[in-house]
Amino acid sequence: MLERRRISVEGIVQGVGFRPYIHRLATTSALRGFVRNDAGAVVIEVEGESSAVDRFLAQLTIAPPPLATIDRVQLEARTPTGEATFSIATSDDATDRSDELAVTIAPDAATCYACLRELFDPSDRRHRYPFISCSHCGPRLTILDTGPYDRERTSMAPFPMCGLCLAEYRDPSDRRFHAQTNACPECGPRVRFLRTTDSRLRTDDAALSAARSALSAGEIVAVKGLGGFHLACDATNRAAVTRLRARKHRDTKPLAVMVRDVGAARELGVVGDAEHDLLRSPERPIVLLEKAGNRPVLEALAPQNGRIGVMLPYTPLHHLLLADAARPLVMTSGNLHGEPMACDDALAISRLGDVADAFVLHDRRIAMRCDDSVVRARRVEGGASSGAFVRRARGYAPRAIALNEHVRAAVLAVGSHLKNTFCIAYGRSAVVSQHIGDLETPETRVTLLEMIRTYGRLLHVVPRIIAHDRHPDYASTRVANELDADHVVGVQHHHAHVLSCLAEHGVTEPAIGVVFDGAGLGDDGAVWGGELLFAEGARCDRLGHLGYVPLPGGDAAAARPWRVAASHLWNAFGNDETALPAEWMDRGMAGELRLLRQMLHKAVHSPLTSSVGRLFDAVASIAGVCDDARFEGEAAIALEKIAARDTDRAYVVEARRAGDSLIVDPVPIIRGVVADVRMGRSAAEISAAFHNTMCAVVVAMVHDASHRTGVRRVALSGGVFQNALLERLAGTALARLGYEVFMHEKVPCNDGGLSLGQALAATRAVSERR
Ligand code: ZN
Numbered sequence: 001m002l003e004r005r006r007i008s009v010e011g012i013v014q015g016v017g018f019r020p021y022i023h024r025l026a027t028t029s030a031l032r033g034f035v036r037n038d039a040g041a042v043v044i045e046v047e048g049e050s051s052a053v054d055r056f057l058a059q060l061t062i063a064p065p066p067l068a069t070i071d072r073v074q075l076e077a078r079t080p081t082g083e084a085t086f087s088i089a090t091s092d093d094a095t096d097r098s099d100e101l102a103v104t105i106a107p108d109a110a111t112c113y114a115c116l117r118e119l120f121d122p123s124d125r126r127h128r129y130p131f132i133s134c135s136h137c138g139p140r141l142t143i144l145d146t147g148p149y150d151r152e153r154t155s156m157a158p159f160p161m162c163g164l165c166l167a168e169y170r171d172p173s174d175r176r177f178h179a180q181t182n183a184c185p186e187c188g189p190r191v192r193f194l195r196t197t198d199s200r201l202r203t204d205d206a207a208l209s210a211a212r213s214a215l216s217a218g219e220i221v222a223v224k225g226l227g228g229f230h231l232a233c234d235a236t237n238r239a240a241v242t243r244l245r246a247r248k249h250r251d252t253k254p255l256a257v258m259v260r261d262v263g264a265a266r267e268l269g270v271v272g273d274a275e276h277d278l279l280r281s282p283e284r285p286i287v288l289l290e291k292a293g294n295r296p297v298l299e300a301l302a303p304q305n306g307r308i309g310v311m312l313p314y315t316p317l318h319h320l321l322l323a324d325a326a327r328p329l330v331m332t333s334g335n336l337h338g339e340p341m342a343c344d345d346a347l348a349i350s351r352l353g354d355v356a357d358a359f360v361l362h363d364r365r366i367a368m369r370c371d372d373s374v375v376r377a378r379r380v381e382g383g384a385s386s387g388a389f390v391r392r393a394r395g396y397a398p399r400a401i402a403l404n405e406h407v408r409a410a411v412l413a414v415g416s417h418l419k420n421t422f423c424i425a426y427g428r429s430a431v432v433s434q435h436i437g438d439l440e441t442p443e444t445r446v447t448l449l450e451m452i453r454t455y456g457r458l459l460h461v462v463p464r465i466i467a468h469d470r471h472p473d474y475a476s477t478r479v480a481n482e483l484d485a486d487h488v489v490g491v492q493h494h495h496a497h498v499l500s501c502l503a504e505h506g507v508t509e510p511a512i513g514v515v516f517d518g519a520g521l522g523d524d525g526a527v528w529g530g531e532l533l534f535a536e537g538a539r540c541d542r543l544g545h546l547g548y549v550p551l552p553g554g555d556a557a558a559a560r561p562w563r564v565a566a567s568h569l570w571n572a573f574g575n576d577e578t579a580l581p582a583e584w585m586d587r588g589m590a591g592e593l594r595l596l597r598q599m600l601h602k603a604v605h606s607p608l609t610s611s612v613g614r615l616f617d618a619v620a621s622i623a624g625v626c627d628d629a630r631f632e633g634e635a636a637i638a639l640e641k642i643a644a645r646d647t648d649r650a651y652v653v654e655a656r657r658a659g660d661s662l663i664v665d666p667v668p669i670i671r672g673v674v675a676d677v678r679m680g681r682s683a684a685e686i687s688a689a690f691h692n693t694m695c696a697v698v699v700a701m702v703h704d705a706s707h708r709t710g711v712r713r714v715a716l717s718g719g720v721f722q723n724a725l726l727e728r729l730a731g732t733a734l735a736r737l738g739y740e741v742f743m744h745e746k747v748p749c750n751d752g753g754l755s756l757g758q759a760l761a762a763t764r765a766v767s768e769r770r
């Protein structure tokens with residue numbers, strides 16, 4: 001019997017070779033009809049014998065193209081029309097609104113192995129062509145101006161395909177059938193090399209060989225990539241690395257390295273199975289590897305850091321540069337301190353001209369900026385390994401996170417002030433944007449607004465609920481107040497952290513949250529960051545926290561761990577200077593301690609804080625590990641790095657009850673650290689004891705909360721949990737005690753994951769109000 005069916009497929013189905021796949025499937029089953037991209041889905045109509053239609057439907061989801069993800073399939077019966085062929089129709093711009101978020105755009109994907117083979121095959125017409133790609137690989141999000149994904153709506157639009165490319169594009173049996181990024185040296189984008197000091201332009205292979213010479217001469221080369229610029233130099237050349245640091249004003253911040261293959265990665269860091277898979281995944285993040293030994297080259301790239309960030313090439317241009325250079329290359333993001341990543345060629349040349357000796361550019365515009373993602377492999381005792389994001393961006397955004405609750409009205413959460421991301425949630429999905437960065441300059445705020453608009457367009461939603469952090473001075477809060485909305489909901493910082501972690505795991509039941517981070521505005525006006533919370537529906541109760549310590553200078557103190565230590569020491573010993581370690585006192589600046597004491601005494605600009613991030617800073621300084629932090633988290637990273645292994649020594653944990661709250665006193669911890677320093681114990685031993693102590697704090701907090709609530713689900717969140725040692729200690733201890741522990745896997749535990757939790761908190765608050 002003849003029948004016709006309309007099939008709508010939702011998921012990541014645009015720009016991943018899905019329509020060609022459908023075309024092949026339909027034609028091999030002798031079906032007629034069409035397939036086209038719709039605003040929210042791929043729409044298929046097939047007509048033919050019932051048995052063939054049934055077979056088609058059954059096969060549809062069995063082996064989709066590698067980059068596709070099918071979320072939903074909907075069927076409708078139609079009247080046969082007698083169509084004679086199966087065609088790929090042009091896109092329908094009509095916004096077919098449903099009550100689900102339509103995330104049809106794929107993240108950028110690393111060059112696939114089929115394309116790589118051609119890239120290095122001298123007989124292939126794309127031999128050494130830096131923009132080779134196919135249906136299974138290449139840029140997606142970063143070239144997209146607006147949806148649906150078709151060449152004319154991407155920055156590939158100015159490159160009409162040549163005859164050969166068009167033939168591939170039209171051939172259903174070709175890997176490039178309907179590949180919107182299809183191009184070749186005849187018709188596609190071209191690479192060029194430009195020197196800061198001379199106006200001569202080199203193109204194509206001449207550009208690549210000029211780049212190779214520059215890199216091997218130790219020069220710094222700005223390389224245009226997918227979502228921005230990298231600054232590249234020979235990672236094994238100490239002078240080059242030092243010059244890059246000096247020009248970029250980046251003294252100690254770790255520099256990411258790109259290597260040719262996993263073998264080369266092993267020379268820098270320890271690559272286990274989990275790291276291996278992450279390195280080679282199509283997302284190609286920067287993977288934080290434990291350093292392989294203590295060679296000077298590793299120390300120069302990531303000073304006082306136990307890890308080094310390594311990634312494999314993810315564009316054909318990278319593959320060529322790495323193959324030609326035959327050595328690891330530093331590939332650090334080409335933004336100047338505090339500024340968003342340069343995207344535009346002219347802008348990049350003017351901004352990076354003082355840093356780079358030369359530029360490798362190309363004529364394909366970057367439509368959307370997107371940094372490299374940063375992950376660390378996480379090994380869970382007895383469990384499967386997973387990844388923990390430090391930064392989630394290229395390769396992952398805009399992939400949706402499936403929710404286990406229904407968001408009835410679209411909501412936009414504008415995220416945090418630092419490490420900003422935003423989130424749009426609707427239906428049963430949430431899309432978290434790529435890492436946008438710190439909103440310290442007017443440019444970053446403009447970028448945030450632009451991206452919010454672009455994502456709204458891509459996702460076809462106009463959120464009427466806006467969620468923001470309760471901190472009035474966050475730039476994101478100001479952005480939220482400028483946007484038009486029906487509801488604007490302020491969400492407490494640590495509440496958002498807990499919900500973010502729970503949302504990832506689909507946990508909607510009440511749960512305990514332990515949030516250790518740097519700083520977030522608390523309901524009482526203090527700077528929170530060592531919180532024991534209980535989240536239930538739209539509510540979040542504070543069940544306890546680290547005892548308050550005044551912090552002279554507030555948030556600014558984070559840059560000077562020595563100063564934070566002075567507060568904690570004053571809190572523990574008052575004015576008794578004889579109790580303080582002499583070495584620590586000697587490292588202060590003249591009069592610094594006296595001035596801080598006056599501020600503390602008079603309580604001048606000294607907000608109270610329960611921050612565990614600051615407690616790490618204080619301990620790092622007292623132990624002599626780090627007195628000044630040149631980037632956020634430097635002290636904690638250095639402290640984690642030196643921790644002695646295999647010791648269970650710990651300081652005393654004292655908790656008392658004040659009203660409904662459990663207060664964990666930092667004083668015995670600080671006193672223990674000071675006693676160790678005065679006894680001449682090594683920083684390694686002190687660090688190990690402190691990590692064990694903080695694990696005991698987590699356990700004590702969770703015990704108390706579980707006793708009071710009867711709940712045994714625990715979410716660990718906040719930037720402090722980027723610390724792999726603390727995360728492992730606490731996670732293992734809680735699991736052994738029978739708690740169900742949730743850690744971040746899909747978004748960062750730091751403020752980069754905040755927007756997801758904000759979105760859910762606001763949704764729940766609004767639906768409760770109704
Ligand atoms: Zn490919």
Ligand code: ZN
Binds near residue numbers: 166183184
């Ligand atoms: Zn071509």
Ligand code: FE
Binds near residue numbers: 493518520750751
């Ligand atoms: Fe935070």
